[in-house]
Amino acid sequence: MTAACPACVGMPMPENIPVGLALQFSLPTIHCAACIGKIERGLAQLNGVTRVRVNLSLKRVSIAGPVDPERALQALKDLGFEAYALDAKALVSAQDTKGRGLLIRLAVAGFAMMNVMLLSVAVWSGAQDATRDLFHLISAMIALPTVAYAGRPFFTNALSALRVGRLNMDVPISLAILLAAGMSLFEVLNGGHHAYFDAALSLTFFLLIGRYLDHQTRTAARSAAKELSALEMHTAQVVVDGKTKTTSVEDLRVGDVVMVPTGERVPVDGMLASQTALLDRSLLTGESAAAGVQQGAQLQAGEINLAAPLILTATVDGTDTSLRRMAALVETAENGRNRYTSLADRAAQIYAPAVHLLALCAFVGWVVVNGDVRHALNVAIAVLIITCPCALGLAVPAVSTSAISKLYSLGFLVKHATALERLAEVDHVVFDKTGTLTLPAHVDVSGLSISQQAIAAALAQASSHTWSKALLSAVPDVPTVSLEGIKEDIGNGVSATFDNQSVALGRGAWLGAAFTGLGLKIATDPALSLQTSEYLRAGVTDAIKTINLPCEMVTGDDEDPARIIANALRIDFTAQARPEDKLHRLDSLKDDGRKVLMVGDGLNDTAALASAFASVAPSTALDASRNAADVVILKESFQNIPLLLRVARMTRHLSRQNFVIAALYNCIAVPIALLGFATPLAAALAMSASSITVLINAQRMRFVK
Amino acid sequence: MNVLVILIPVSLILGGCGLIAFLWTIRSDQYDDSRGNAARILLDDE
Numbered sequence: 001m002t003a004a005c006p007a008c009v010g011m012p013m014p015e016n017i018p019v020g021l022a023l024q025f026s027l028p029t030i031h032c033a034a035c036i037g038k039i040e041r042g043l044a045q046l047n048g049v050t051r052v053r054v055n056l057s058l059k060r061v062s063i064a065g066p067v068d069p070e071r072a073l074q075a076l077k078d079l080g081f082e083a084y085a086l087d088a089k090a091l092v093s094a095q096d097t098k099g100r101g102l103l104i105r106l107a108v109a110g111f112a113m114m115n116v117m118l119l120s121v122a123v124w125s126g127a128q129d130a131t132r133d134l135f136h137l138i139s140a141m142i143a144l145p146t147v148a149y150a151g152r153p154f155f156t157n158a159l160s161a162l163r164v165g166r167l168n169m170d171v172p173i174s175l176a177i178l179l180a181a182g183m184s185l186f187e188v189l190n191g192g193h194h195a196y197f198d199a200a201l202s203l204t205f206f207l208l209i210g211r212y213l214d215h216q217t218r219t220a221a222r223s224a225a226k227e228l229s230a231l232e233m234h235t236a237q238v239v240v241d242g243k244t245k246t247t248s249v250e251d252l253r254v255g256d257v258v259m260v261p262t263g264e265r266v267p268v269d270g271m272l273a274s275q276t277a278l279l280d281r282s283l284l285t286g287e288s289a290a291a292g293v294q295q296g297a298q299l300q301a302g303e304i305n306l307a308a309p310l311i312l313t314a315t316v317d318g319t320d321t322s323l324r325r326m327a328a329l330v331e332t333a334e335n336g337r338n339r340y341t342s343l344a345d346r347a348a349q350i351y352a353p354a355v356h357l358l359a360l361c362a363f364v365g366w367v368v369v370n371g372d373v374r375h376a377l378n379v380a381i382a383v384l385i386i387t388c389p390c391a392l393g394l395a396v397p398a399v400s401t402s403a404i405s406k407l408y409s410l411g412f413l414v415k416h417a418t419a420l421e422r423l424a425e426v427d428h429v430v431f432d433k434t435g436t437l438t439l440p441a442h443v444d445v446s447g448l449s450i451s452q453q454a455i456a457a458a459l460a461q462a463s464s465h466t467w468s469k470a471l472l473s474a475v476p477d478v479p480t481v482s483l484e485g486i487k488e489d490i491g492n493g494v495s496a497t498f499d500n501q502s503v504a505l506g507r508g509a510w511l512g513a514a515f516t517g518l519g520l521k522i523a524t525d526p527a528l529s530l531q532t533s534e535y536l537r538a539g540v541t542d543a544i545k546t547i548n549l550p551c552e553m554v555t556g557d558d559e560d561p562a563r564i565i566a567n568a569l570r571i572d573f574t575a576q577a578r579p580e581d582k583l584h585r586l587d588s589l590k591d592d593g594r595k596v597l598m599v600g601d602g603l604n605d606t607a608a609l610a611s612a613f614a615s616v617a618p619s620t621a622l623d624a625s626r627n628a629a630d631v632v633i634l635k636e637s638f639q640n641i642p643l644l645l646r647v648a649r650m651t652r653h654l655s656r657q658n659f660v661i662a663a664l665y666n667c668i669a670v671p672i673a674l675l676g677f678a679t680p681l682a683a684a685l686a687m688s689a690s691s692i693t694v695l696i697n698a699q700r701m702r703f704v705k
Numbered sequence: 706m707n708v709l710v711i712l713i714p715v716s717l718i719l720g721g722c723g724l725i726a727f728l729w730t731i732r733s734d735q736y737d738d739s740r741g742n743a744a745r746i747l748l749d750d751e
Contacts (some may be wrong), residue, residue: 033744056741103731111724115717131709138713 002468011316020641022051023069024086027077035081042079046072047152048555060086099244104683106208112146112147113201117684120198124681136188136195140219143197147181153211169348169393172355176384177203183381194378199385199683201608206691208388214397216418217404226239236267236318239311254275260305260312270312272297280305292492299520307488342418343655344396353394359383375676382678386669391690397656398698403651406701411635412618412644422614425595425647429547430586432566432600433555433573436618443518447528448641453478456520456530462486468494468505470532471518498522534561536568537618539639544569546642549597554582556604582608599641601625616641643704650704665690 003093030039036054043052049072050065058233061083063072069085074082119135119328127135154177158170180200183475188195236252237244237259244259252258252268266279272295279291281303301314355416359380367377374668404414414420433438445453460468483503486568493506501523508515513527521527544551553573555562566573574585586608587595596603598612601621607629609615612696615628626632672678731735 033747036741036744037748052740055738056744057738102733106739107724107727107731111720113745119713136708219727599740613730 001377014219015592016029021063023067023072025061025063025073026084026086027054027059027061027076027081028084029082030054030056038079039076039081043072043075046075057312073236077666099212099219102153102212102215105153106205106212108146109150109201109205110207112142112150113198113205116142116198116201120195120684122681123195123680126191132193133188133191134689136184136197139195139197140185140188143201144181144185147177147200151177154204154207162465167349167352168355169344169352169389172352172384172387173203173207173355173389173393174582176200176381176389179381180385183377187378194680195240196385196680196683199680199687200685202684203385203390203621206687209316209691209695210390210393210397213394213401217397217401237261249318252314254314254315254317258314259309259313261309262305262307264305266301266303266305266312267298268312268314268318269316271297271688272299273311273313274308275307276307277310280306281306329474337538342396343421343652344392347392347395347659352389355384355389358387358670358674365674366676379673379678381677382676382683385683386673386686387666390687391662391665391694392659394691394694394698395662396655398695399651399654399701402698403647407631407644407647408705410640410643411633412640413632413634414630414664415419415632416630419614420651421647422595422630422644423597424552424652425547426597426645426648428589428594428613429549429597429599430589430612431551431571432582432583432598432602432605432608433553433557434534435601435620436605437537437553437569438565439537439538443474444531445471445474447530448520450478452520452522452528454481455483455498455503455522456481456505459496459500459503460519462494462496471505471530517531534565537567537636537638539637539641541569543638543641544571546644549645554585554608556602571643578602579607583611588610597645601637616644647701647704650701654698654700659698661697662690665693688698 038055042053048066052063056059073083100164116139119139123132123135154170154174158174161168177200178198179431184195184197222694228257236249238247239257241261249267275295277293281291307620362383363380366379409416444504453475457475457478460471486496488494492510495504511519511521511527513519515529518530518532519527534683551571553566553571554577556577559575595613598608598615600609601618606625606628616631617625617628618633
């Protein structure tokens with residue numbers, strides 16, 4: 001656990017929690033009222049806790065007061081909940097002021113709309129002369145300040161688009177709102193019959209709903225992604241004068257001596273100062289076997305230290321590690337992806353000029369026909385209002401909000417705004433192997449007697465190689481024996497003496513046997529071979545069977561392990577692929593006109609994830625890979641990947657259907673408006689009906705199976 | 706029609722009260738955890 005700010009390091013423990021910044025823990029397993037009660041009651045008893053609040057939607061608990069984070073974490077674990085500390089600093093920046101602002105504007109617009117609508121109903125049902133003018137005046141007093149306040153998001157967007165000489169959806173919207181309000185004011189002051197205040201306000205209200213939903217989908221995904229990165233403590237152990245000190249990775253400088261404990265990630269690129277080390281490089285290279293290295297070897301950030309704690313000398317600054325350079329690479333690739341034009345933007349590109357042209361034609365036409373500018377302007381405004389920009393503004397956000405919340409409950413985090421639309425078009429899937437299709441080793445110990453298992457377990461305890469860990473988990477109940485003179489030959493195996501006999505566990509070749517896999521050798525008996533395998537991630541077989549798209553596997557691992565997995569799944573594969581080879585494969589698929597979905601987790605997949613048409617990463621993936629992916633899978637199982645694609649296709653389908661509904665309304669309403677028959681009542685009806693139809697249609701997303 | 710002079714301000718004030726109450730609920734973070742709020746109703750207060 002680290003202090004919350006660098007300046008706090010070294011202070012006594014209770015003081016180093018800054019006041020006001022509550023401790024945050026992620027609790028992935030909470031799901032009901034009983035969990036809330038248990039956690040809040042349990043933590044309230046801790047020393048120093050002033051306030052505990054569980055957030056069930058975000059699956060988080062925040063604890064205020066001078067509490068030792070370690071003890072809080074332990075208390076949560078004692079209560080029986082899986083808990084992970086979150087970096088409070090990373091979360092603070094995630095607070096959503098923009099969303100709150102939109103919600104307040106929405107409330108103000110809704111309030112004003114209701115009141116003006118009440119007054120308008122009185123006018124529509126036949127209020128005359130002085131009463132009508134009074135009602136119109138009161139409406140104006142409510143509507144004008146509301147439009148000025150609540151409509152500001154549209155006005156600023158429209159202005160910034162006009163400034164660079166472009167038209168976006170907000171231009172006709174702003175024009176409709178402003179003209180409707182302005183013209184109505186003019187009519188009211190001159191004792192006119194029709195005022196469009198209610199139309200201007202309901203337009204603002206419905207469009208703000210669309211804007212809020214749109215914002216909601218983006219931030220929900222973004223803040224969850226922030227939580228994922230807040231899970232990783234970006235700290236390192238620096239050795240100064242023989243003592244270790246915790247600092248943040250950004251503060252590391254060239255020449256710093258860094259200690260990496262067993263099982264931790266290497267925080268910065270550097271040169272190995274310890275004699276030997278054993279590293280898991282699978283995230284960077286895709287190799288499943290651990291790599292042994294000697295003093296002086298280059299280590300890269302992101303590798304995991306499997307053996308004893310190691311010391312390295314940093315060769316770059318903390319801000320310049322290969323991991324971060326990779327992240328920068330990803331950003332450039334993402335900019336390319338941002339060139340994808342979303343459905344809503346494409347609709348706006350057709351819609352905005354068409355509406356302006358139509359309104360202008362109506363105006364010019366009526367001026368020519370009867371020379372009455374005031375009447376012509378009224379018709380033009382009716383056209384602008386009645387073309388229902390609100391249905392168009394709601395069409396996509398309403399659907400994607402319900403799609404994203406459905407996917408979140410299925411364990412998918414949609415990170416990119418256009419991800420669903422791109423996923424809907426995917427027609428080819430490329431998988432990475434290690435860490436994606438497969439999870440690390442499983443050791444088959446069924447061929448060993450109990451005493452042999454005990455010796456193997458005792459040897460395995462001495463090492464932290466993936467195979468050793470897997471062996472230990474395969475023999476959980478066997479009592480281990482005590483060994484003497486344990487020696488680990490990094491990258492090969494462990495040897496020791498038991499009952500004056502030499503025993504060894506390790507690679508076949510190292511034991512002098514004919515096989516290459518893992519083996520156990522006791523005294524002078526021939527070495528026993530232990531079957532090791534990576535096991536397939538849950539749901540992978542089902543997913544590939546039901547996905548109905550051509551699938552293939554591209555891996556950095558060797559030919560043999562790759563073939564076993566590919567044959568089991570009956571898909572094509574490419575082995576020993578370097579990151580560039582993966583990229584090359586994706587490019588050649590792209591040249592064939594394929595739209596590729598890349599599923600991968602390692603650093604070697606990052607470039608491929610970023611350049612693929614769409615990409616998915618499991619939550620165990622490296623930070624950089626998760627950043628590069630469009631969708632992060634929070635569950636371990638891949639079973640729902642076909643469902644993800646189905647939801648994406650349904651999103652596209654429903655969005656298009658919504659556009660069609662909006663267009664149908666226009667087909668009926670626009671001719672009426674053009675002929676000058678549209679009253680404010682007709683405008684209000686057309687607008688509300690189309691918006692509500694579109695919102696209800698979006699709810700059909702619930703029924704996707 | 707003179708009754709309108711009283712009724713319209715009354716309706717506006719009542720609506721305004723609703724608006725102010727809603728703004729207060731936004732400012733005090735009451736929409737941050739809709740699932741949790743639904744579950745909390747089942748908790749027994751000790």
